[in-house]
Amino acid sequence: MKKLLLFLLLPLFSYGQNVQAFLKHYNNTTDVEITSEVAIQEGDTLRTEVHLVAVGSDDYTALADAKYLFLDLQYNHKILSPITNGYTFTAIDNIGSSNNVTELYDFSSTSFSELTPNLIEAYTRWQSNEATYSEQNAVWSVKRIAIQMSVNSIQDLLDASTIQTDLPIFEYISVVKAGGADETEPETRINLGTIQDSNGANITSFYSSFSNKFQYSVDPATTYSAKLHFDLPDTLDPTNFKVFVGQNLEQEATEYTLDANADVIINEVELDSTYYSYNLEPIDGSYIPDVHTVTDAYRAFKFLNDVGINGGDFIYNNFEGFSADANLDGTLNSADTYGILAYVMGVDVSGGTGDGPGYCLPTQNEDGTWYHGCTATVKIEDYNEDVLGASVALNQSEGGTGGGWSSTFTPTEDGQTFTFGFWHHVDLDQSHSTAYPADVTVSSAKQAPGISMSAKAVGTVNFDMVSKIEGGQVIVELNHSGEPIVGMQARIKYDTDRLILKDIVYDTGNTATNFSKPLNKGLLFGSLSVDGSANIKEGTPFKLVFDTVGTVNNTTGLFYFENTDAVKANGDKMNLNIQ
Amino acid sequence: MSYRFQKIYYTILFLLFLACTPDYDFIIEPYTFVPETLVIKEDVGIKLDSNFATTEVRMNVKLSSSGNYYIKVLNIAGKVVAKELVNGKIGDNIFTVYTSTLPKSSYRLELFHEDNKVGTSLINLQ
Numbered sequence: 001m002k003k004l005l006l007f008l009l010l011p012l013f014s015y016g017q018n019v020q021a022f023l024k025h026y027n028n029t030t031d032v033e034i035t036s037e038v039a040i041q042e043g044d045t046l047r048t049e050v051h052l053v054a055v056g057s058d059d060y061t062a063l064a065d066a067k068y069l070f071l072d073l074q075y076n077h078k079i080l081s082p083i084t085n086g087y088t089f090t091a092i093d094n095i096g097s098s099n100n101v102t103e104l105y106d107f108s109s110t111s112f113s114e115l116t117p118n119l120i121e122a123y124t125r126w127q128s129n130e131a132t133y134s135e136q137n138a139v140w141s142v143k144r145i146a147i148q149m150s151v152n153s154i155q156d157l158l159d160a161s162t163i164q165t166d167l168p169i170f171e172y173i174s175v176v177k178a179g180g181a182d183e184t185e186p187e188t189r190i191n192l193g194t195i196q197d198s199n200g201a202n203i204t205s206f207y208s209s210f211s212n213k214f215q216y217s218v219d220p221a222t223t224y225s226a227k228l229h230f231d232l233p234d235t236l237d238p239t240n241f242k243v244f245v246g247q248n249l250e251q252e253a254t255e256y257t258l259d260a261n262a263d264v265i266i267n268e269v270e271l272d273s274t275y276y277s278y279n280l281e282p283i284d285g286s287y288i289p290d291v292h293t294v295t296d297a298y299r300a301f302k303f304l305n306d307v308g309i310n311g312g313d314f315i316y317n318n319f320e321g322f323s324a325d326a327n328l329d330g331t332l333n334s335a336d337t338y339g340i341l342a343y344v345m346g347v348d349v350s351g352g353t354g355d356g357p358g359y360c361l362p363t364q365n366e367d368g369t370w371y372h373g374c375t376a377t378v379k380i381e382d383y384n385e386d387v388l389g390a391s392v393a394l395n396q397s398e399g400g401t402g403g404g405w406s407s408t409f410t411p412t413e414d415g416q417t418f419t420f421g422f423w424h425h426v427d428l429d430q431s432h433s434t435a436y437p438a439d440v441t442v443s444s445a446k447q448a449p450g451i452s453m454s455a456k457a458v459g460t461v462n463f464d465m466v467s468k469i470e471g472g473q474v475i476v477e478l479n480h481s482g483e484p485i486v487g488m489q490a491r492i493k494y495d496t497d498r499l500i501l502k503d504i505v506y507d508t509g510n511t512a513t514n515f516s517k518p519l520n521k522g523l524l525f526g527s528l529s530v531d532g533s534a535n536i537k538e539g540t541p542f543k544l545v546f547d548t549v550g551t552v553n554n555t556t557g558l559f560y561f562e563n564t565d566a567v568k569a570n571g572d573k574m575n576l577n578i579q
Numbered sequence: 580m581s582y583r584f585q586k587i588y589y590t591i592l593f594l595l596f597l598a599c600t601p602d603y604d605f606i607i608e609p610y611t612f613v614p615e616t617l618v619i620k621e622d623v624g625i626k627l628d629s630n631f632a633t634t635e636v637r638m639n640v641k642l643s644s645s646g647n648y649y650i651k652v653l654n655i656a657g658k659v660v661a662k663e664l665v666n667g668k669i670g671d672n673i674f675t676v677y678t679s680t681l682p683k684s685s686y687r688l689e690l691f692h693e694d695n696k697v698g699t700s701l702i703n704l705q
Contacts, residue, residue, distance in 0.1 A: 068630055070701065101631050103703050105685045107655050127687070127699045135656045142655070144685050146703040148630055198616075200626060466649075468664040495680045521680070556650045556663045556688075557635070557677035579659055 017062040017203035018055035019195060021071060021119065023048060023188055023214035028173050034216045042180050042221035043267050046080060048073075048188055049168035050145070052158060053209070060163040063155035063195075066203055069147040069169070070123070071193035074112060077141040078183045079218060080174035081259035082106075084239075087172035091157045092147060094167055099150030104143060104170075108239055108260035111137035112191040117208045122192035131192075136234045139185065141260040145170050154195055177265050178225035178416060181218040188214050226266040226409070227417045228277060230258060231380060231434045236287065236422075238262035243377070244278040253278060269411045277407045280377045280422050288362045288370035289519065290563035291424050291432040294487035294528045295573045297344045299428040300324050300337040301530055302571050318389035319436055325394060326359045326426050328374075332394055340426060344489070346517025346524055360425045368520035374425030377407045383421040384437035429573045431565070457575040461485055461566045465578045467555040474499055474555055476544040478578075484535040486512075488566040488576055489526025490542075495558045496521045498549050505543040508536050522562065532569040611671045613639060619671070625690045625698030627676070633705050634679045640665070640672045640690055640698070649691040650674070652702075654684065678704055 025034040028045040032038065040046055050071065054060035075082070089102040114131040116122050125131040133142070147169065149156070159166045180186070190208040197203075228245070232238055238258040245266055246253030253276070256264040269275070282288070303316045303324050316324065326336040326343075339359045343349045349359040360374035382388055388404035409418040421434035430436060464479040478490070494501075501523060506514040508527040511534045516525040523544070527536055552558070564576035616628040617639035628637045642648065645668045652661040660681070665674065676688065683704045690698035 070630075101705065103631065103685075103705060105703070110655060128696070129657065132657060133655045144655075146630065146685065199618075465659075465662055466664045467662065493680045495677055497679070498677065554650075554663060554665055554674045555677075556638075556674065557652060557661055557679075557681055559661055560680045560682070561660060577658075579662075 016059055016205070017066065017195070018059040018205045018207075019063065019203060020053050020055065020207045020209040021190055021193060022051050022053065022209035023073070023190065024051060024168070025049075025188070025214065025216040036186075036215040036217050039217040039219040040176055041219045042176050042178050043223065043225050043265070044176050045083070045173050046176055046216065047171055047173050048075070050170040051165045051168055052154070053164035054158060057163060059204075060155065060158060060160070063158070063203070064153050065197040066154035066195045067149045067198045068196040068200075069145070069154055069193070070196075071119075071145050071170075072112065072191040073143045073145075074110075074140045074189040074191050075143065075174070076139055076183065076185055076187065077109070077260040078139055079177060079180040079186055081177055081261070081263060081265060082143075082172055082174040084257055086174075087170065089145070089147065089170050091165055091167040091169045092149075095152055095156060097151055100152065101146075101148040101150075102170075103146045104172075105146070106239070106260075107133070107135075107142040107144065108237055109137045109140070109234075110135050110142045111140040112142070112189075114191075115189065115212050117210075117212055119190065119193040119206045119208055120202050123194045123202075126192055142191070143172065175265055176218055177263060178221060178227045181220040183218075186216050186218055188216075190214075223268050224271060224411060224416055226269040226275070226411045228256075228264040228266065228409070229417065229419045230262040230264075230280060230377070231419055231421050231438065232258075232262045233430065233432060233434065235290070235432050240283050240287075241280050242283055243280050246276045246278070247273055249276065257283070269416065271411055271413060274408050274410050277377060277409060277418075277420065279375060279407075280420075285370040285372070287432065287563075288372050289364075289491060289524070290565075291372070291427050292340065292343060292361060293429075293431070293563075293565035294344055294489045294526055295429040295431070295565055295567040295571075296426060297337070297341045298487050298528060298530070298532065298567045299571050300326075300332075300340045300426075302532075303428075304332060304334065304337050305531075317385055317437075318393040319385065320428065321394045322392035323423075323426055324428055326361060328360055328425075330394060341528075341530065344526075344528070345513070345515035364520075372424060376405060376423050378405060378421045378423060378434075379407060379409070380419040380421050380434075380438045382406070383423075383434060389437075429567075431573070458568075458572045459483060460575040460577050461488070462577050462579050463488075463564075465561070467559055469552070469555060472548065473502065474546040474548060474552065474558065476546075476555075476559060477540050478542040479540050480536060481538050483574060484568065485566045485574060486532045486535055486569045487526065487528035488536055488541075489515075489524065489528075489564070490561060490576070490578075491519065491522060491524045491563040493522040493560045493562055494546070498552050499546040499558060500549060501544065502547045503545040505545065506541065507539060507543075508541040509534050512536060526565075528567075535569070611673060613671045613673070617671075617673065623697050625688060625700045627688070627700050627702060630701060631703050631705050632676065632678045635675050635677045636702065638674045638676050638688070638700075640667060640674060642667045642669055642672060642692075642697075644692075645669050646692065648697075651689045651691065652676075652681070653687045653689060657687075660686070676702065678702070 026047040028047040244253035350363045362372040382404045391404040423433045427433045512527040566574040566576040619641040
């Protein structure tokens, strides 16, 4: 009987592919392994390695068919700041075949909803939406690795004698931040993963060794480091920004790229010495056309027109009024509002209207890149009505104070962390600027009476988007049946090698102003009722018609929605959710 | 019988034979060639011929019933970035996922019949 049972169960033991993944942390300078008992110091570089081990020799043998590995890690970005391009797929590179494919994907401020050592189960639950990733997380960021072996297999990454990886399949290095010793959860997690054969079949089991959490510990630094934190809104990817920092104006400034937590670490700073943080700049400015939208244009008109019966009951505060002064001539008037509207509708207004000054709004260069010259980095303690608002107030007979724009900082024995706000001129809904006034001083800020417009989106408008092929043409329809809105816009990218825009069919209502503008391999389109007297008509307000170039079998992936925006009649910003 | 008569006789006989043959409606079943990398063993599912893509990748969508289906492309947080309505037939349906417009990232492809998800796959852009 026992022999029969063994015979029946033999295939399970013989053909099982039981693999475990685990992480190791090392001090990248000393190669000392870092654990919950052995600490690394703030300012040092930590190396995180990903390893695999087969549970038994049969599991190792059965991995000969495994070709594809997919794994998600999650690190604490309040403690670690990964170094740009500081990663390698060491074991795969060591094989030497050029046909193996390796990719790393970074998802800043993202966290997984579950923690189970069964990685395939987590992977399956994520695929079925039972487990989810959420964005705008304050602590965690995700690294996703995907590996596809060509001639080789996943088995080739393991040492045949130890049946585990000698070299890590993936490793990356991070700077341990100043203040990291004070943070909780010093750990890196494995969220989910799978290993598959060439037919896409998962291996028998794939677990995280011991648990999902791989802990390390951090000691305070013995030298002083300064941490610059930039209070960026969720719409901006911090890792897409760089800043120049210098000590004294005579010394050459050093360029730093922000990490996932929008931090920059300046090591070995000199106490009581003044440093200069020069303006924050995007590395890739492709987000810039998303900054100023229908909500900003609509709010500018409300700022100008909603002034009460005496004409002096402004609904904007000093800084908002300054920000709406698009041409920076010291007054908010119709030249500003129509200039903003013209820009939103796709007109280049940087040169002005001919008889007036130019508008400090973004411009597109000949190579298709975008630039906005009117941005500023401001110390967060000055980003309020008491300091900055008083400095820039419009219509002042005696002029403003002129202060509030400084971005210097001085590390001291008691303080080495400095926070800055970031602002785009005319970003009236603060979609891509630090929320004004900053929370740290909001209690003392002078709020203008009657302000009711939220800086953040207050709700969601769902638009159902369908693309299809009809009569040899590609049709994209946006169907609206949700919350009433007076304005909306969308920026899409489409495959210009395969599609030629033939027509845009609007059915938005009788009073709305429709607009569209071709962008670099994309299209901006939308509609706005400037006076808010009518909502965008429900039904199919927008229909895009494209002719095809060559054979187009279907439309999946031919379009990508880069940015959307919607505004209600009261000026509230709405999230436009494409379903 | 003379040779000439036989020739006419057999020709008429042959034509009569053809005339009396019942009319057959030949139905040519549409055949979808499915490359080995896209073969799906299950009755319903979605499969790409590679987990990685640069400009486009072929996709097999295998269906158990014909009708309107939606193919959705979602980012890591499950937000829809692209959606297509396709008319699928029973069996294998070979489509193309065009990827040159999408930002380089890792996406999930999902297949829906009405509101029911019937398949999912991952695509990693290079």
